[in-house]
Amino acid sequence: MNALPDSAAPLLEAKDISLSFGGVSALTGVDCDIREGEIRAIIGPNGAGKSSMLNVINGFYHPQKGEVWFRGEKRGKLKPFQIARQGIARTFQNIALFKGMSTLDNIMTGRITRMRAGLLWQALWHGPALREELEHREAAERIIDFLEIQSIRKTPVGRLPYGLQKRVELGRALAAESKLLLLDEPMAGMNLEEKEDMCRFILDAGAQFGATIALIEHDMGVVMDLADRVMVLDYGRKIADGAPDEIRNDQLVIDAYLGAAVQE
Amino acid sequence: MSPGVLNTIEVVLNGLMSGVLYSLVALGFVLIFKASGIFNYAQGVMALFAALTLVGFQTGQVPFAHLLNAVFGTDYHHWSSGMHHAAAIALTLLVMVGFAFLVEKLVLRHLVNQAPIILFMATIGLAFFMEGVGDLMWGPDLKALDIGLPSGGSLWWEEVTRAWAAPGAEYYGMYIDVLDVWATVIALALVAALTVFSQYTRTGRALRAVADDHQAALSVGISLRAIWVIVWSIAGMVALVAGIMWGAKSGVQFSLSLIALKALPVLILGGFTSIPGAIIGGLIIGVGEKLFEYTVGPMIGGATENWFAYVLALFFLMFRPQGLFGDKIIERV
Ligand SMILES: Nc1ncnc2c1ncn2[C@@H]1O[C@H](COP(=O)(O)OP(=O)(O)OP(=O)(O)O)[C@@H](O)[C@H]1O
Numbered sequence: 001m002n003a004l005p006d007s008a009a010p011l012l013e014a015k016d017i018s019l020s021f022g023g024v025s026a027l028t029g030v031d032c033d034i035r036e037g038e039i040r041a042i043i044g045p046n047g048a049g050k051s052s053m054l055n056v057i058n059g060f061y062h063p064q065k066g067e068v069w070f071r072g073e074k075r076g077k078l079k080p081f082q083i084a085r086q087g088i089a090r091t092f093q094n095i096a097l098f099k100g101m102s103t104l105d106n107i108m109t110g111r112i113t114r115m116r117a118g119l120l121w122q123a124l125w126h127g128p129a130l131r132e133e134l135e136h137r138e139a140a141e142r143i144i145d146f147l148e149i150q151s152i153r154k155t156p157v158g159r160l161p162y163g164l165q166k167r168v169e170l171g172r173a174l175a176a177e178s179k180l181l182l183l184d185e186p187m188a189g190m191n192l193e194e195k196e197d198m199c200r201f202i203l204d205a206g207a208q209f210g211a212t213i214a215l216i217e218h219d220m221g222v223v224m225d226l227a228d229r230v231m232v233l234d235y236g237r238k239i240a241d242g243a244p245d246e247i248r249n250d251q252l253v254i255d256a257y258l259g260a261a262v263q264e
Numbered sequence: 265m266s267p268g269v270l271n272t273i274e275v276v277l278n279g280l281m282s283g284v285l286y287s288l289v290a291l292g293f294v295l296i297f298k299a300s301g302i303f304n305y306a307q308g309v310m311a312l313f314a315a316l317t318l319v320g321f322q323t324g325q326v327p328f329a330h331l332l333n334a335v336f337g338t339d340y341h342h343w344s345s346g347m348h349h350a351a352a353i354a355l356t357l358l359v360m361v362g363f364a365f366l367v368e369k370l371v372l373r374h375l376v377n378q379a380p381i382i383l384f385m386a387t388i389g390l391a392f393f394m395e396g397v398g399d400l401m402w403g404p405d406l407k408a409l410d411i412g413l414p415s416g417g418s419l420w421w422e423e424v425t426r427a428w429a430a431p432g433a434e435y436y437g438m439y440i441d442v443l444d445v446w447a448t449v450i451a452l453a454l455v456a457a458l459t460v461f462s463q464y465t466r467t468g469r470a471l472r473a474v475a476d477d478h479q480a481a482l483s484v485g486i487s488l489r490a491i492w493v494i495v496w497s498i499a500g501m502v503a504l505v506a507g508i509m510w511g512a513k514s515g516v517q518f519s520l521s522l523i524a525l526k527a528l529p530v531l532i533l534g535g536f537t538s539i540p541g542a543i544i545g546g547l548i549i550g551v552g553e554k555l556f557e558y559t560v561g562p563m564i565g566g567a568t569e570n571w572f573a574y575v576l577a578l579f580f581l582m583f584r585p586q587g588l589f590g591d592k593i594i595e596r597v
């Protein structure tokens with residue numbers, strides 16, 4: 001684990017975020033900063049607002065209060081696809097792959113933000129469009145090699161087992177070579193071996209693709225191994241934030257979450 | 265071969281050729297349905313509108329002439345003696361793309377997240393609206409459409425097939441309209457091009473992505489609105505091709521928009537979400553209705569082509585509601 005200086009510039013800062021759905025407040029005055037190059041974990045009991053936080057960051061939800069700063073600039077009210085183009089990629093708690101498409105096509109879709117050729121060239125399947133297609137195909141193959149999924153490149157992902165689908169989804173997010181990667185429970189429902197693989201991919205992804213990663217995870221062992229900093233949500237409020245060791249020994253966190261997690 | 269067999273072959277061939285056009289129109293439906301969950305009732309009227317516009321450009325008609333003349337007391341009908349087919353087709357394509365933009369801007373964008381039935385109703389409204397605009401723009405009279413494609417029975421084919429009959433048999437060769445052959449070739453080329461486009465280009469992949477999962481598509485940077493414009497443009501292009509072919513055969517008139525509705529039974533057969541389904545469904549309906557008319561038609565007074573497709577579709581609905589290739593409908597309880 002690389003210890004980052006406290007002064008590392010925040011890549012993203014969400015300030016004083018409040019989000020509610022009708023009467024339910026999902027987030028209340030939450031600050032969340034993510035520093036360049038780190039692995040940032042968000043933990044907390046079910047319904048604490050973890051996914052909501054990621055949804056605010058990538059623009060699926062618009063908070064009633066608060067601001068998001070990305071790469072030093074305050075972000076206006078953007079659509080999710082615009083935010084993706086700015087350099088934020090993500091995976092979903094309930095896998096959201098393009099089920100009818102092959103692994104390779106799913107990963108190629110991840111590169112859409114990086115492709116430029118005009119519609120006409122694409123229609124003619126010629127010139128810049130063809131060049132671009134080949135170039136990005138190579139990049140996609142690199143990701144396939146990295147994730148060791150060569151054998152399923154042509155398989156429609158709907159037919160893959162759960163663990164592999166999770167891996168392909170990570171691949172699609174990686175393919176965008178985004179500044180910031182949001183992973184919503186990347187290891188949920190996996191067996192031990194799959195979890196270990198996934199941990200390795202996430203650590204290496206940070207190193208190889210230079211991504212900053214924010215992830216939600218319930219497995220405390222995994223969180224302690226992976227994360228540089230951990231933030232804890234409970235009932236939509238942030239109750240702790242700091243290095244994994246501090247979090248592990250925080251009485252509030254033990255009461256609200258870790259105690260329960262140990263009992264499970 | 266006996267004349268009976270040869271006649272049957274002729275019927276099947278003609279059925280396949282009209283089926284390819286059904287497939288093409290059904291493809292327009294499937295594309296829009298997959299990308300936005302909308303069953304576009306206006307697809308048929310789009311074909312009519314495209315054909316009207318094409319004829320208007322070809323003959324140099326002034327759009328909205330009646331309206332303008334009534335308002336300004338002028339008497340303009342034609343601004344030129346017309347333009348070349350290719351130019352008119354290109355212009356009509358532009359109009360259909362412009363139409364796609366307008367539909368997105370004025371209709372779809374305001375109906376995001378509405379129930380499918382609401383979207384469907386909106387397209388019914390759109391159909392009536394376009395029909396009216398088409399009338400107003402180009403006049404309600406029946407128009408001939410000719411883009412210079414050859415038509416009429418192929419003498420060569422008649423000659424060739426006559427030789428197939430047993431010597432001495434009373435057989436005069438098969439009748440195949442050259443225009444149908446052209447229509448088939450063009451429709452096939454378009455279907456092939458669309459398939460390649462959707463498989464191997466960025467936009468094609470984006471189209472499929474949106475069809476699969478809106479949220480995920482947004483998360484990789486795809487703009488749904490841009491995709492809707494593209495899909496409706498493609499549907500416009502498909503409508504134009506179908507409009508040209510049907511218009512060339514029987515003139516550009518209102519009934520043209522009803523032929524396009526034959527795509528509905530095609531879709532029930534093929535499944536609303538399946539492109540191969542649309543293609544095969546179109547061929548089955550095309551061949552089925554011709555064969556039925558040929559074999560059973562004479563016994564029950566003919567004109568079965570008007571309803572056969574719908575009855576076949578009804579039959580399918582009872583036994584395989586998701587269609588031949590459609591996604592299985594699983595009701596969650
Ligand atoms: N789209 C929505 N509409 C209504 N309520 C929502 C919506 N999304 C989240 N919520 C509510 O907001 C609260 C926080 O939900 P969220 O999904 O962020 O929790 P979470 O921490 O990710 O939980 P889990 O560990 O179960 O994934 C919950 O009470 C949830 O019911």
Ligand SMILES: [Mg+2]
Pocket residue numbers: 050051052093184
């Ligand atoms: Mg969640």
